[in-house]
Amino acid sequence: MSQKVKVAVLGASGYSGIELLRLLLRHPHAELVAVTSRTLAGKTLSAEFPRFRKVGIADRLTFSNPDAAALKEAGAEIAFLALPHGVSVEYAKPLLELGIKVIDLSADFRLRSAEVYKEFYAHEHPAPELLSEAVYALPEIRADEIQKARLIACPGCYPTSILLPLIPLLKAGLLSADPLAVSSMSGASGAGRNANVSLLFCEVQNSLRSYSVPQHRHLSEIGQELAIAAGREVKLSFVPHLVPVYAGICTTTFASLAPGVTLEQVEAALQQAYADQPFVRLLGRNQSPDTKHVMGTNFIDIGWALDQRAGRLILMSAEDNIGKGASSQAIQNFNLVCGFDPAAGLQSV
Template sequence: MSKIKIAVVGASGYSGEELLRLLLRHDSCEISVITSRQNAGAKVGDFFPRFTGSKLVFSAPDTEEIAGKSDVVFLALPHGLAAEFAVPLLKKGLKVIDLSADFRLKDTVVYKKYYKEDHPAPALLKDAVYGLPERYRSEIKKAKLIACPGCYPTSIILPLSPLLENKLISPENIVVNSLSGVSGAGRKVDLAYIFPECNESMRAYAVTGHRHLPEIEQELGAAASCDIKINFVPHLIPVNRGINSTIVTNVTKDFSKEKLEAAYKKAYSNEKFVRVLGYGKQPDTKYVTMSNYCDIGFTFDEHTGKLIVNSCIDNLTKGASGQAIQCMNIIFGLDESAGLL
């Protein structure tokens, strides 16, 4: 079987680098195009020394070149810019896997509220499939446009959805505290993210109105079959990569430890990349970094009557590029773990 030809648009960012790391070891793929306006003409090994020896060279993004050399395109671009490439590439018949936020939200009014601009391609929203394989695998198989979930949302939707679907926790008064490594902010020069500011520092930010909030609420609402509002408090911590989310919920009258374990078993016992650690066990980011795993632990607090759920992912892998490749594997009928284990 001939290899799948891949284009990575925006290959010089952290998500782009992670895509290259994983795709270069994928036996069924051949990277044909990598783009970066600022680094056009440069060898990838000169920009990312880990790829020294690779023949790949950055080029300026050109939809005609990309379409002529690719079967599937990964868009590792900022929101707003990704749609500019998605529209013409889809018209040329390519599969598009978008790592930005452009196609995650179904409501254009909500998009404008949180991203402060009109949606760049509203006509495509009906065709976009939310790229969380554990929730939308059958839809992903047939999709032409994948909207890859955000990193924080992945760490929250995976542990909560089975519990909401089975009505074991209340959809009201959910509180999420998430800790993220600095790479989650992207590859940019910004005072808040330079070493002296981040080192020896842990701080909350965007404690109301974070851009991932409506995405989380949209998907939790779908699981619960009702509208949901949550408190979501992200934190920046001095590590390169990884997310740890601690979620506090109220249980329902139907809750029991046995039903909770059964709900997780039904949802994830056959999933390669979700590991339910069991009651009273807490996940640790150091066991998921550089991997596509999401680890989940949970404990019922007898003192307060609340359920505390914890999850850990690598924000660049399961929270971005690894999950994108997992979706690609599904679309092309490959082993879902190809290139990821």
Template structure:
């Protein structure tokens, strides 16, 4: 797209005052091809972005005031696209309203990630608010679904844990290199992954100098992980997933293990990853023996992936790291936005 002669893409963020919303603000205010025309927050309506987030002072566009999340008001700004950084169960209603008004929607909640409304109810505890829309949504993992993203009107941006687990696993499952029934994923996430809410368990004194597992045995993200692995395998896949909370602001480190299938050369693991991500600008392969470190990916859209093979147990070990607010949320959604509008995937992201 030749943006030298085209206007910037008018864009809205719905739910812009949370951690993910703030990350979207940072990225889109600096994006060379975006004009941010609306940012919504019920709590902050009427205040300028820079008043709520002083870090944005002096940035072009930071004087924009927060508005109420009214679909007519958002559409009246001329926005072509909207990012939804809202809780699950809330996003679906406004997504419907904005789609009817001609906007393209990139939803960062879980409302449209699952293809089966019954699975949504099982994992999220209530009926899906718009089951008739599930077939229209594209699961927005850019490295896997770029073609579908280009043609989409509704993109369901993946969860943070699923991104860290799926990108290392999908090429191996698709090629039949590992026994999918033996997959065990252990993830550690920074506290920002729990969202910006008042919760005693998330207070500094409760989290600092501590680490704990939570959400076992059926964390909500397990549903989309199993869905995407099942699609890649061509059969139902059920795995064990154990998330942990660690005392850092952001970042996810995941170690996933699975049995190598009999007769498979362990070096085929590295070859499959290289083949899958040779042209993926935000996947950095660390090779055999490489251990991903969150300090190298926080505040970026990169995911680092290393692997090794344990001859004693016959297990493949996959190590990945990403920023849960970046590649696991805001910047990955912007990457999908870039694909959707025919931009270069790295626009506004390489030095994010």
């Protein structure tokens, strides 16, 4: 591809879409040629989002209605889909048919099984033939596959925070077959930019609650990826919580070590997996990650501890749910697809 890759963002009015715009407007190798939103069609980026005034072409580029042919005519080579699940798939297929690569931030292509998709999302998958082609795009785990793909399925925010600490340990056979227990807390932006009484300031402020128990939709992709890493079914309980902050995810995972496994082996597996990864920061033993240190970045911070009394390994992680959990991870995948430095456009701290 050329040094400047022409890109489009569909669904650019949501929180993930806004963050994508922020990153793409400053990306050294991206040329933003189209942004779509049915509700904002005709408005300029800077008129709707004043933070973008005098940033690149934001004062001139206008929102348009989503249309694959129009995006092709605009010269888009890669399209980011920041759309709700069930909507992305409507555009992915025609975009691919026109030769435009797709980086999808929704859940539409994360699962390999159409049956599992129906179980968790309560409707038939509209394009099951594409599921086997899509790459579940954790860049630290599947860089080689991502580089060759034309359909990128970016992981969910909770799954990213859970999978990255666990996958190296499961691959190395360091964990027992006992069920995992996972507790995660997320800021309110994880629910999307929409009108919802339960997400009003007065409902969220000074309150903390769990939700989607016992079967959050992200459990489907978490289970899928853990099983691939372990080579067996991995059972887990996952309880997400809504906390009264704008963004950020803090996850704690409880696991049992396989007989004879030491904490030193756990540490060695994590170091081997991530020592050369620019966006995974291993904090070390008994170190608790803090969301304030990852906000606005593409970093995930990981710490760990061994509870000797309970015989349990505790894995801890923190990330920005609309950053590493969504938009900045999509940019990291964009860099891999295009052959750029994986950190291009993502160096801010």
